[in-house]
Amino acid sequence: MIVPMSLLYLVEKEFKQMMRNIILPLVFLILPLAMMNVVPRLLTQEVRHVRFVVVDNDHSTSSEQLVHKISASPYFDLVAAVGTGSEGLAQIESGDADLVLQIAPRFEREMVRTGRADISLQANAVDGTKSGLGASYAAQIINAFAAEIAGEQGAATRAEILSSRFLYNVNLDYKTFMIPALMGMVLVLIVGFLPALNIVGEKERGTIEQINVTPVGKVEFILSKLIPYWTVGLVLLLYCMVMAHIAHDVSPRGSVLSILLFATLFLLVISSLGLFVSNFSDTTQQASLVMFFFLMVFMLMSGMLTPVTSMPAWAQTISLFNPFRWFMEAMRAVYIKGSGVSDLLRPLLCLGTMALVLFPAAVLSYRKQS
Amino acid sequence: MNRDNIVIEAHGLTKRFGTFTATDHITLSVCEGEIFGFLGANGAGKTTAMRMLCGLSKPTAGTARVAGYDVATEAEKVKRNIGYMSQKFSLYDDLTVAENLRLFGGIYGMKRSEVKAKTRDVLVELDMVATLNQRVAALPLGWKQKLAFSLAVFHEPKIVFLDEPTGGVDPVTRRRFWELIYRAADRGVTVFVTTHYMDEAEYCDRVSIMVDGQIRALDTPARLKETYHAASMYDVFYALARTARRGE
Structure with missing residues (x-):
């Protein structure tokens, strides 16, 4: 495929705007830092005292x-x-x-x-x-x-003694379990949220009008919005992985490449969703409220805090459509069990299908003529 | 001006939002190289009509062809041939002057070297060379407007649509702006412009006056004054616009 020149110009513009924003570069730096260093210490499920x-x-x-x-x-x-x-x-x-x-x-x-x-x-x-x-x-x-x-x-003990042995996460260390999930949360918070504010922000400022009156292609325009967030997402994920290694000695047992594969799909899914929401919103307020709803559902119905299998059947069905669930399952499996892509075909298939639906949805919902 | 070559043509062009008819069956044609003034009070439906002609808004009824293409079915082809300057300043505030020009030049498929050379020429013409690497947000309104106009004609379109291009600036700045418009028209660009300033209406080759979504008058400024026995375009406008039933 020949990359149209206009896509390069548009991507360049998005990156410049992102880096010139007063807050965004700080968020990119601090949010992962907090999520990797502070939150795992707070989220411990061990009960003391x-x-x-x-x-x-x-x-x-x-x-x-x-x-x-x-x-x-x-x-x-x-x-x-x-x-x-x-x-x-x-x-x-x-x-x-x-x-x-x-x-x-x-x-x-x-x-x-x-x-x-x-x-x-x-x-x-x-x-x-x-x-x-x-x-x-x-x-x-x-x-x-x-x-x-x-x-x-010397009496015979009638109580049967059951012994359990924990596999993979031998010490039942909560951090080992939560950190891969928190990495997913960093991505959802940044790459799910920001694209939702992007297009609608251009509507509010009126700049979208000047773009809509040009012959720019819809796919190019949407791609120019996706590529920067996708790049930022991958960089932040690597940043989180390095911090998890340094601060908690938590490193993936499986290959980093399979993590990157799942991350690529997951980022495509959530940023497409964000842009889709943005296309339908008239104000950034609307877009952020809708995204809040999605983020809450993503987190609560993902199995991050409570296992999916202990949810009611209807909730389990909904969670099948939760991209965060699949990404987190894959992350935990690669991190803790050392699974490879061939062990994770279900998450791969689910994320892939969502990407195939949501990216076209983001493109088609962008209207240049009202 | 080439009177044989019609570049904007509308027949019964209508836009309704629910029960409100913003633009009500307007019919007009504009020749190549003409400066066409599109007048009307606030809320008369000018912007809606212009947005339809630019392919930004789909007509509810009627047809229009711009640069030979249908605005409803061939909007993207229309967009290849026009420039547009919206009522609200809509360049990227957080990009510099050069970056804005490069972005839009790039979208229209201009090469980097071409964009660079043209950027220099434009800024020399505008007397804004020093602002090359300044963020657009920091420019005074008059300069922003000149820049927005230059951007609208940067890719050398056949037709340029200007929606109240000189709102809120002083008469000297407005006069300078109109010099830019004349220069573009001399190069053969057709200019379709809305304004509230009646002195600007006098500069146009022909003007139309919209009231309540309809075109009530369309002719050269001289003949309009004759028809309405008016001394100036202001009186012509006043005679027509006060019949409006639509509030602001």
């Missing part, structure tokens, strides 16, 4: 040992020991505790006899993550303790 109240109805050596074991872990802080369960609940109600641990009257005896610990946990589920994880941490400690006692006593 769960405050708990003990209701010890047994008052045995074992029950004291158990309480000591729990409060010694970095995950729990013992707030108080109270006499009754209702007093414990009152502590939760007043917001002073997250968890009530009730030890049954014949706790020690039963445990030695049967190997089972009779303990109830009540958690404040207003903060679901904290209570869920807190309760399961406590259960783990209790189980380990019960097994230990039972072993000491």
Whole structure:
């Protein structure tokens, strides 16, 4: 294909305008810096300092040992020991505790006899993550303790001990998991958002009129808007990857080339979407509100924070059309598992199809004659 | 002026927005090299008509041919042959004078060397050589208008459409601007211009006066004054425009 000269002139103009903008170069520099260095430290899903109240109805050596074991872990802080369960609940109600641990009257005896610990946990589920994880941490400690006692006593442990082994992300490190997704977020925020403001911005300033009255081709015009964002997107992605390596020692196990392939498609999809929205908007305000909507849906329905498979069926269906989901899945797979393109045909196919639909949509929705 | 060669031709050209008829069946023809003044009060439908002739807006009814091409079906071919200067200054503020000229020259397929040489000639003619590498945003309004005009004729179109090119500047600057228009007309460019200044109307070869979306008068300034027994174009305009029912 012969590149028309006018495309070169238009791309040159877009780059100049982008770099002469007062804010944009700063955003390009700072947003990835913050997303790679600050956000992973904030987004940790590890729960620490769960405050708990003990209701010890047994008052045995074992029950004291158990309480000591729990409060010694970095995950729990013992707030108080109270006499009754209702007093414990009152502590939760007043917001002073997250968890009530009730030890049954014949706790020690039963445990030695049967190997089972009779303990109830009540958690404040207003903060679901904290209570869920807190309760399961406590259960783990209790189980380990019960097994230990039972072993000491020589009694057969009836509790089956399940062992789990984590694959790929051996230490269940949250950063390893989140950083590839955050890179996708940087791209969505910059390359999804800015093109949406671009064409409509030219409408507001009136400059589009001077372009529309020339014989410039629609494809050339739209390409001249896409190419700069696409370039910026790839550069920013590499910038993020370098920072993730330096700050968190997180590097892709798979090849950088497959990352670039997925990024190329993903950037094409989201910048086309942005331009499509821009073509239909009359003001930059309208365009940014519409893009906010898309960004929220992209993030919440992507599996970035909660797995897609645990969403209701209808939401899972919608997420099939979410480019961010596919890009993030590919990024995580390449980063954590070291997958190659041949393992990721589904994301490739989905992103490719979206690109084939959205780029023509961006071109066709640009009207030179109203 | 070549009276045998008609370059703009409109028949019953109409544009409706919902129930509002902005331009109502206008019919006119303009010869090659003519300076055609397109007059009318605010809201009379001038800009809408001009946008249709430039291929920016699709007519609801009627036809128009510009440079031999139909404005509805061959808009892109029309655009190859015309220049346009909009009412609102619409060059890129964040680019320099040279960059704006290079961009639009490039879009029309001019070579880099050609653009460079022409840029120098244009700036010498405008007496704006010093502004070559200045951002357009920093220029005074009168200079911006001269630059916008030069940009509209940079690719040497056959026809140039000017929508209120001299709004908001002093009489001396306006006079200089009209010298540019005359020079373009001498080179054979057809000029289609809207204005609110009646002294400018006198400079035109022929003028039309629009009221409520329709053309109420079309002739040379001299004959219009005769018909309306008026001393000046101002009186002619006043006689017609005060019959308008459309508010501003």
